Amino acid sequence: MCGRYVMARTTADLVAEAEAEADAHLELRQSWNVAPTSDVPVVLERYVGGPAAGRAAVREIHVARWGLVPGWAADDSVGVRAFNARSETVLEKPTFRDAVFSRRCAVPVQGYYEWKTGPGKTKQPFYVHRTDGALTFFAGLYEWWRDPAKAPGEPGSWLLSTSILTAAAPDPAEIRGARQPEVLGELGELHHRMPVPLTRQGMDAWLDPAARNAGELVHRVVGEARTAAAQWTLKAVDPAVGNVRNDGPELLAAPAAEPDSEPALF
Structure with a gap:
């Protein structure tokens, strides 16, 4: 799954990496602890002025x-529970099925956090990037x-929202047996779900507003997810990331070492 991530790039950096356009006044808020209901950048494709032959x-x-x-x-509270969309059911769930056919986007991140349960139900956050x-x-x-409480054309009358597609994480035993990149097995040990990363070619196909073969597109990007995820690495980070009020590059620091239980003898 994906419940927290890092996105601290400037607008110019994102424009360059996404090969996209942005409004000259667009300013992105840097955050090392992005949580659901936050305002986040998305990359999408659309026909400006409506689709037309040759456009x-x-x-x-x-x-x-x-x-x-x-x-x-009826109101925007449904979004609190819809920050992730399961790839297995996205074509059927009323919340997502219209969007997957005609409103697909890419959500840029520098990396995301996932928590691994350890001894005594302790949880260690890892940064995947x-x-x-x-x-x-x-x-x-x-x-x-459209907010029905606001008049048409009133500022804030329209809300743009997004969700991240997730899929089953690789089976660690399968990865070891197939001699695939070790990081894929680590992802499976970290959590049984993972967000779906796009390859460059997969992103082009996913964003195409003319494509209506949603089932094939979902199958494609989920199938290519391991190729994209093979470029990732995992890093244990400060447990302070668990509090959404904490936000800064210091969250990516390695966790402090546990003090010795007994003083050293010399």
């Missing part, structure tokens, strides 16, 4: 609330929702 889709960066709110929702420091783009969905 190419434009790739753009927008800011969306993390937690998808479908257009039919690319070894080369480049951004990972998760397969995502987006929706527009």
